[in-house]
Amino acid sequence: MINYPNGSHAVFKSKEPKKKNSDTVYKNRGMDFENDINLSLEFFDANDLAIITKRPTPINVVRVDYTHGAKIVDAYFEKQSTTDYNGVYRGKYIDFEAKNTKSKTSLPLHNITPHQISHLEKVIKHGGIAFFVISLESLDKVYLLDASFVISFYKSKERASIPVSEIMEKGIEIKQGYMPRYEILKAIDEAYFHEKNN
Protein backbone atom coordinates (compact mmCIF):
# COMPACT_ATOMS: atom_id res chain seq x y z
CA MET A 1 0.00 0.00 0.00
CA ILE A 2 1.45 3.32 -0.99
CA ASN A 3 1.59 5.91 1.72
CA TYR A 4 -0.29 8.97 0.52
CA PRO A 5 -0.12 12.32 2.24
CA ASN A 6 -2.63 12.67 5.04
CA GLY A 7 -6.16 13.34 4.05
CA SER A 8 -5.94 12.61 0.35
CA HIS A 9 -6.96 9.09 1.12
CA ALA A 10 -10.42 10.08 2.16
CA VAL A 11 -11.05 11.74 -1.16
CA PHE A 12 -11.10 8.64 -3.27
CA LYS A 13 -10.98 5.71 -0.87
CA SER A 14 -14.71 6.00 -0.34
CA LYS A 15 -15.21 4.97 -3.96
CA GLU A 16 -13.70 1.56 -3.24
CA PRO A 17 -15.50 -1.35 -1.65
CA LYS A 18 -14.78 -1.55 2.07
CA LYS A 19 -12.61 -4.39 3.24
CA LYS A 20 -13.20 -5.89 6.65
CA ASN A 21 -9.73 -6.95 7.72
CA SER A 22 -8.07 -5.42 10.73
CA ASP A 23 -5.68 -3.36 8.62
CA THR A 24 -8.63 -1.54 7.11
CA VAL A 25 -10.08 -0.92 10.54
CA TYR A 26 -6.86 0.76 11.59
CA LYS A 27 -6.70 2.74 8.35
CA ASN A 28 -10.20 3.96 8.97
CA ARG A 29 -9.28 4.95 12.49
CA GLY A 30 -6.48 7.04 11.05
CA MET A 31 -9.00 8.63 8.73
CA ASP A 32 -11.38 9.16 11.62
CA PHE A 33 -8.60 10.93 13.48
CA GLU A 34 -8.05 13.32 10.60
CA ASN A 35 -11.75 13.84 10.07
CA ASP A 36 -12.17 14.55 13.78
CA ILE A 37 -9.39 17.13 13.64
CA ASN A 38 -11.03 18.75 10.63
CA LEU A 39 -14.40 18.79 12.36
CA SER A 40 -12.83 20.31 15.46
CA LEU A 41 -11.27 23.06 13.34
CA GLU A 42 -14.63 23.71 11.68
CA PHE A 43 -16.16 24.02 15.13
CA PHE A 44 -13.50 26.54 16.21
CA ASP A 45 -14.11 28.49 13.01
CA ALA A 46 -17.91 28.46 13.34
CA ASN A 47 -17.62 29.61 16.94
CA ASP A 48 -15.16 32.40 16.17
CA LEU A 49 -12.46 30.85 18.32
CA ALA A 50 -9.68 30.38 15.76
CA ILE A 51 -9.11 30.05 12.05
CA ILE A 52 -6.89 27.05 11.39
CA THR A 53 -7.12 25.27 8.04
CA LYS A 54 -5.78 22.15 6.43
CA ARG A 55 -3.41 22.70 3.57
CA PRO A 56 -4.58 20.95 0.41
CA THR A 57 -2.58 17.87 -0.56
CA PRO A 58 -0.05 18.95 -3.18
CA ILE A 59 -0.61 17.24 -6.50
CA ASN A 60 1.82 17.26 -9.40
CA VAL A 61 -0.32 17.82 -12.49
CA VAL A 62 1.26 16.32 -15.59
CA ARG A 63 -1.51 16.55 -18.16
CA VAL A 64 -4.87 18.27 -18.50
CA ASP A 65 -7.46 17.40 -21.10
CA TYR A 66 -9.19 20.54 -22.38
CA THR A 67 -11.69 18.83 -24.67
CA HIS A 68 -14.40 18.85 -21.99
CA GLY A 69 -13.70 21.73 -19.67
CA ALA A 70 -10.42 21.04 -17.92
CA LYS A 71 -10.02 17.50 -16.72
CA ILE A 72 -6.78 16.43 -15.08
CA VAL A 73 -5.92 13.07 -16.65
CA ASP A 74 -2.38 12.49 -15.40
CA ALA A 75 -1.24 13.60 -11.96
CA TYR A 76 0.45 12.30 -8.83
CA PHE A 77 0.22 12.93 -5.11
CA GLU A 78 3.22 14.67 -3.64
CA LYS A 79 4.52 14.72 -0.09
CA GLN A 80 3.60 17.83 1.88
CA SER A 81 6.87 19.73 2.38
CA THR A 82 5.39 21.73 5.24
CA THR A 83 2.79 20.52 7.73
CA ASP A 84 -0.87 19.75 7.26
CA TYR A 85 -2.38 22.50 9.37
CA ASN A 86 -1.77 26.16 10.06
CA GLY A 87 -3.65 29.27 11.05
CA VAL A 88 -4.12 31.91 13.71
CA TYR A 89 -5.35 31.72 17.32
CA ARG A 90 -5.25 34.50 19.89
CA GLY A 91 -3.03 36.53 17.61
CA LYS A 92 -0.43 33.77 17.34
CA TYR A 93 0.61 31.79 14.30
CA ILE A 94 -0.25 28.11 14.79
CA ASP A 95 1.34 25.26 12.83
CA PHE A 96 0.91 21.58 13.47
CA GLU A 97 1.14 18.10 12.07
CA ALA A 98 -1.19 15.26 13.03
CA LYS A 99 0.18 11.78 13.62
CA ASN A 100 -1.61 8.61 14.50
CA THR A 101 -0.13 5.41 15.90
CA LYS A 102 -1.57 2.01 16.70
CA SER A 103 1.52 1.10 18.66
CA LYS A 104 1.21 0.76 22.42
CA THR A 105 4.84 1.63 22.94
CA SER A 106 6.00 4.35 20.55
CA LEU A 107 5.34 6.80 17.71
CA PRO A 108 7.55 5.96 14.72
CA LEU A 109 9.24 9.00 13.21
CA HIS A 110 9.77 7.63 9.71
CA ASN A 111 6.60 9.38 8.48
CA ILE A 112 8.01 12.74 9.44
CA THR A 113 10.14 14.21 6.65
CA PRO A 114 13.29 16.32 7.03
CA HIS A 115 11.37 19.10 5.24
CA GLN A 116 8.71 19.07 7.90
CA ILE A 117 11.26 19.19 10.70
CA SER A 118 13.01 22.08 8.98
CA HIS A 119 9.68 23.86 8.48
CA LEU A 120 8.75 23.51 12.15
CA GLU A 121 12.14 24.82 13.24
CA LYS A 122 11.59 27.91 11.11
CA VAL A 123 8.12 28.43 12.53
CA ILE A 124 9.56 28.43 16.04
CA LYS A 125 12.40 30.73 15.01
CA HIS A 126 9.95 33.29 13.64
CA GLY A 127 7.80 33.24 16.76
CA GLY A 128 5.06 30.82 15.80
CA ILE A 129 3.56 28.01 17.86
CA ALA A 130 4.48 24.59 16.47
CA PHE A 131 3.40 21.20 17.71
CA PHE A 132 2.22 17.70 16.87
CA VAL A 133 -1.22 16.33 17.60
CA ILE A 134 -0.60 12.67 18.34
CA SER A 135 -3.30 10.05 18.53
CA LEU A 136 -2.39 7.00 20.62
CA GLU A 137 -5.04 4.68 19.25
CA SER A 138 -4.37 1.78 21.56
CA LEU A 139 -4.94 4.02 24.59
CA ASP A 140 -7.69 6.12 23.00
CA LYS A 141 -5.78 9.24 23.99
CA VAL A 142 -4.67 12.30 22.03
CA TYR A 143 -1.76 14.55 22.99
CA LEU A 144 -0.33 17.90 22.01
CA LEU A 145 3.46 17.59 21.90
CA ASP A 146 5.56 20.70 21.35
CA ALA A 147 7.51 20.54 18.08
CA SER A 148 10.81 21.46 19.74
CA PHE A 149 10.66 18.18 21.66
CA VAL A 150 10.02 16.18 18.49
CA ILE A 151 12.75 18.08 16.62
CA SER A 152 15.40 17.31 19.21
CA PHE A 153 14.27 13.71 19.33
CA TYR A 154 14.39 13.52 15.53
CA LYS A 155 17.84 15.05 15.38
CA SER A 156 19.38 12.85 18.04
CA LYS A 157 18.71 9.89 15.71
CA GLU A 158 19.30 7.54 18.59
CA ARG A 159 15.83 6.14 18.27
CA ALA A 160 13.54 6.00 15.27
CA SER A 161 10.47 6.49 17.44
CA ILE A 162 9.26 8.45 20.46
CA PRO A 163 8.18 6.24 23.39
CA VAL A 164 4.53 6.60 24.35
CA SER A 165 5.63 7.18 27.94
CA GLU A 166 7.54 10.30 26.85
CA ILE A 167 4.62 11.60 24.80
CA MET A 168 2.39 11.26 27.85
CA GLU A 169 4.95 12.85 30.14
CA LYS A 170 6.04 15.79 27.98
CA GLY A 171 2.78 16.28 26.10
CA ILE A 172 -0.51 17.83 27.14
CA GLU A 173 -3.57 15.66 26.82
CA ILE A 174 -6.18 16.90 24.37
CA LYS A 175 -9.55 16.20 25.92
CA GLN A 176 -12.02 14.41 23.71
CA GLY A 177 -15.71 15.18 23.54
CA TYR A 178 -18.58 15.63 21.16
CA MET A 179 -18.23 19.23 20.01
CA PRO A 180 -15.47 19.92 19.52
CA ARG A 181 -14.26 16.36 19.16
CA TYR A 182 -10.76 17.44 20.27
CA GLU A 183 -10.16 20.32 22.66
CA ILE A 184 -7.06 21.43 20.77
CA LEU A 185 -7.42 25.10 21.72
CA LYS A 186 -7.62 24.33 25.44
CA ALA A 187 -4.44 22.31 25.11
CA ILE A 188 -2.80 25.28 23.33
CA ASP A 189 -4.01 27.56 26.14
CA GLU A 190 -2.32 25.29 28.65
CA ALA A 191 0.87 24.69 26.70
CA TYR A 192 1.55 28.17 25.33
CA PHE A 193 -0.59 30.64 27.27
CA HIS A 194 -0.08 28.91 30.62
CA GLU A 195 -3.76 28.71 31.29
CA LYS A 196 -5.36 25.67 32.75
CA ASN A 197 -8.89 25.02 31.51
CA ASN A 198 -11.20 22.34 32.79
Place this chain on the structure above:
Amino acid sequence: MINYPNGSHAVFKSKEPKKKNSDTVYKNRGMDFENDINLSLEFFDANDLAIITKRPTPINVVRVDYTHGAKIVDAYFEKQSTTDYNGVYRGKYIDFEAKNTKSKTSLPLHNITPHQISHLEKVIKHGGIAFFVISLESLDKVYLLDASFVISFYKSKERASIPVSEIMEKGIEIKQGYMPRYEILKAIDEAYFHEKNN
Protein backbone atom coordinates in the same frame (compact mmCIF):
# COMPACT_ATOMS: atom_id res chain seq x y z
CA MET B 1 -10.56 30.26 -21.17
CA ILE B 2 -11.39 28.80 -17.82
CA ASN B 3 -10.09 30.69 -14.85
CA TYR B 4 -7.96 28.33 -12.79
CA PRO B 5 -6.80 29.03 -9.28
CA ASN B 6 -3.57 30.96 -9.16
CA GLY B 7 -0.42 29.03 -9.75
CA SER B 8 -1.89 25.83 -11.11
CA HIS B 9 -1.51 27.28 -14.53
CA ALA B 10 2.24 27.22 -14.42
CA VAL B 11 2.26 23.52 -13.75
CA PHE B 12 0.94 22.41 -17.08
CA LYS B 13 0.88 25.48 -19.30
CA SER B 14 4.54 25.03 -20.04
CA LYS B 15 3.71 21.80 -21.83
CA GLU B 16 1.71 23.71 -24.43
CA PRO B 17 3.16 25.52 -27.41
CA LYS B 18 3.51 29.21 -26.69
CA LYS B 19 1.14 31.52 -28.50
CA LYS B 20 2.31 34.97 -29.42
CA ASN B 21 -0.88 36.98 -29.14
CA SER B 22 -1.21 39.78 -26.62
CA ASP B 23 -3.51 37.72 -24.41
CA THR B 24 -0.75 35.21 -23.87
CA VAL B 25 1.71 37.95 -23.06
CA TYR B 26 -0.58 39.21 -20.34
CA LYS B 27 -1.20 35.71 -19.04
CA ASN B 28 2.52 35.18 -18.80
CA ARG B 29 2.92 38.45 -16.97
CA GLY B 30 0.39 37.19 -14.43
CA MET B 31 2.44 34.02 -14.11
CA ASP B 32 5.61 36.05 -13.73
CA PHE B 33 3.96 37.98 -10.92
CA GLU B 34 3.17 34.78 -9.06
CA ASN B 35 6.58 33.32 -9.75
CA ASP B 36 8.20 36.50 -8.50
CA ILE B 37 6.17 36.34 -5.30
CA ASN B 38 7.18 32.72 -4.83
CA LEU B 39 10.84 33.57 -5.44
CA SER B 40 10.62 36.44 -2.96
CA LEU B 41 9.19 34.09 -0.34
CA GLU B 42 11.98 31.60 -1.01
CA PHE B 43 14.47 34.40 -0.51
CA PHE B 44 12.88 35.36 2.83
CA ASP B 45 12.96 31.71 3.88
CA ALA B 46 16.58 31.17 2.82
CA ASN B 47 17.63 34.32 4.67
CA ASP B 48 15.75 33.44 7.86
CA LEU B 49 13.49 36.47 7.59
CA ALA B 50 10.07 34.83 7.46
CA ILE B 51 8.39 31.57 6.62
CA ILE B 52 5.46 32.23 4.31
CA THR B 53 4.29 29.50 1.95
CA LYS B 54 1.87 29.10 -0.91
CA ARG B 55 -1.04 26.82 -0.24
CA PRO B 56 -1.25 24.05 -2.83
CA THR B 57 -4.09 24.42 -5.33
CA PRO B 58 -6.96 22.25 -4.09
CA ILE B 59 -7.79 19.46 -6.51
CA ASN B 60 -10.86 17.29 -6.37
CA VAL B 61 -9.63 13.77 -7.08
CA VAL B 62 -12.35 11.62 -8.65
CA ARG B 63 -10.46 8.53 -9.74
CA VAL B 64 -7.05 6.99 -9.16
CA ASP B 65 -5.58 4.21 -11.24
CA TYR B 66 -3.64 1.78 -9.06
CA THR B 67 -2.34 -0.46 -11.84
CA HIS B 68 0.96 1.44 -12.06
CA GLY B 69 1.60 3.00 -8.69
CA ALA B 70 -1.09 5.57 -8.04
CA LYS B 71 -1.90 7.72 -11.02
CA ILE B 72 -4.69 10.26 -10.75
CA VAL B 73 -6.69 9.89 -13.97
CA ASP B 74 -9.76 12.01 -13.24
CA ALA B 75 -9.59 15.18 -11.20
CA TYR B 76 -10.55 18.85 -11.32
CA PHE B 77 -9.13 22.10 -10.05
CA GLU B 78 -11.10 23.71 -7.26
CA LYS B 79 -11.29 27.30 -6.14
CA GLN B 80 -9.17 28.11 -3.11
CA SER B 81 -11.62 28.81 -0.27
CA THR B 82 -8.96 30.63 1.70
CA THR B 83 -6.11 32.70 0.29
CA ASP B 84 -3.01 31.63 -1.57
CA TYR B 85 -0.35 32.55 0.96
CA ASN B 86 0.11 32.38 4.71
CA GLY B 87 2.85 32.08 7.26
CA VAL B 88 4.67 33.78 10.12
CA TYR B 89 6.80 36.92 10.26
CA ARG B 90 8.10 38.65 13.39
CA GLY B 91 5.83 36.48 15.51
CA LYS B 92 2.70 37.52 13.62
CA TYR B 93 0.40 35.44 11.48
CA ILE B 94 0.51 36.65 7.87
CA ASP B 95 -2.19 35.92 5.29
CA PHE B 96 -2.44 37.38 1.83
CA GLU B 97 -3.86 37.03 -1.63
CA ALA B 98 -2.06 38.13 -4.79
CA LYS B 99 -3.96 39.89 -7.55
CA ASN B 100 -2.77 41.13 -10.88
CA THR B 101 -4.48 43.62 -13.18
CA LYS B 102 -3.69 44.91 -16.65
CA SER B 103 -6.21 47.69 -16.23
CA LYS B 104 -4.90 51.23 -15.93
CA THR B 105 -7.92 52.33 -13.97
CA SER B 106 -9.06 49.65 -11.53
CA LEU B 107 -8.71 46.20 -9.96
CA PRO B 108 -11.83 44.12 -10.67
CA LEU B 109 -13.14 42.31 -7.61
CA HIS B 110 -14.95 39.48 -9.41
CA ASN B 111 -11.97 37.16 -8.92
CA ILE B 112 -12.23 37.50 -5.17
CA THR B 113 -14.69 34.99 -3.70
CA PRO B 114 -17.03 35.52 -0.73
CA HIS B 115 -15.11 32.67 0.98
CA GLN B 116 -11.87 34.58 0.67
CA ILE B 117 -13.42 37.76 2.05
CA SER B 118 -14.88 35.79 4.96
CA HIS B 119 -11.52 34.11 5.55
CA LEU B 120 -9.67 37.42 5.65
CA GLU B 121 -12.22 38.89 8.07
CA LYS B 122 -11.61 35.96 10.42
CA VAL B 123 -7.85 36.36 10.16
CA ILE B 124 -8.18 39.99 11.25
CA LYS B 125 -10.59 39.06 14.03
CA HIS B 126 -8.12 36.55 15.47
CA GLY B 127 -5.24 39.01 15.39
CA GLY B 128 -3.51 38.10 12.15
CA ILE B 129 -2.17 40.43 9.47
CA ALA B 130 -4.20 40.22 6.26
CA PHE B 131 -3.63 42.02 2.99
CA PHE B 132 -3.56 41.88 -0.78
CA VAL B 133 -0.47 42.13 -2.93
CA ILE B 134 -1.67 43.93 -6.05
CA SER B 135 0.30 44.16 -9.25
CA LEU B 136 -0.64 47.10 -11.46
CA GLU B 137 0.90 45.83 -14.67
CA SER B 138 0.29 48.90 -16.76
CA LEU B 139 2.20 51.03 -14.25
CA ASP B 140 4.78 48.36 -13.37
CA LYS B 141 4.00 48.92 -9.71
CA VAL B 142 3.10 46.55 -6.87
CA TYR B 143 1.19 47.53 -3.75
CA LEU B 144 0.33 46.07 -0.37
CA LEU B 145 -3.29 46.90 0.42
CA ASP B 146 -4.70 46.06 3.84
CA ALA B 147 -7.49 43.48 3.63
CA SER B 148 -9.86 45.55 5.76
CA PHE B 149 -9.93 48.17 3.02
CA VAL B 150 -10.71 45.57 0.34
CA ILE B 151 -13.34 43.93 2.57
CA SER B 152 -15.24 47.17 3.10
CA PHE B 153 -14.99 47.94 -0.60
CA TYR B 154 -16.24 44.47 -1.46
CA LYS B 155 -19.15 44.72 0.96
CA SER B 156 -20.30 48.12 -0.16
CA LYS B 157 -21.02 46.58 -3.58
CA GLU B 158 -21.26 50.02 -5.04
CA ARG B 159 -18.45 49.28 -7.42
CA ALA B 160 -17.22 45.98 -8.79
CA SER B 161 -13.64 47.19 -8.81
CA ILE B 162 -11.19 49.25 -6.76
CA PRO B 163 -9.84 52.31 -8.58
CA VAL B 164 -6.09 52.29 -9.12
CA SER B 165 -5.95 55.77 -7.59
CA GLU B 166 -7.32 54.37 -4.31
CA ILE B 167 -4.90 51.44 -4.33
CA MET B 168 -2.02 53.88 -4.71
CA GLU B 169 -3.39 56.20 -2.05
CA LYS B 170 -4.35 53.64 0.62
CA GLY B 171 -1.73 51.01 -0.21
CA ILE B 172 1.98 50.86 0.47
CA GLU B 173 4.23 50.42 -2.50
CA ILE B 174 6.23 47.21 -2.55
CA LYS B 175 9.65 48.08 -3.89
CA GLN B 176 10.91 45.90 -6.71
CA GLY B 177 14.46 44.71 -7.09
CA TYR B 178 16.54 41.70 -7.94
CA MET B 179 16.71 39.76 -4.66
CA PRO B 180 14.16 39.75 -3.32
CA ARG B 181 12.11 40.60 -6.37
CA TYR B 182 9.44 42.16 -4.15
CA GLU B 183 10.22 43.80 -0.81
CA ILE B 184 7.05 42.46 0.77
CA LEU B 185 8.49 42.30 4.28
CA LYS B 186 9.58 45.94 4.20
CA ALA B 187 6.05 46.88 3.17
CA ILE B 188 4.70 44.82 6.10
CA ASP B 189 7.16 46.60 8.42
CA GLU B 190 5.79 49.90 7.25
CA ALA B 191 2.11 48.97 7.24
CA TYR B 192 1.89 46.93 10.45
CA PHE B 193 5.00 47.64 12.51
CA HIS B 194 5.09 51.35 11.67
CA GLU B 195 8.68 51.17 10.55
CA LYS B 196 9.88 52.99 7.50
CA ASN B 197 12.68 51.18 5.65
CA ASN B 198 14.61 52.55 2.76
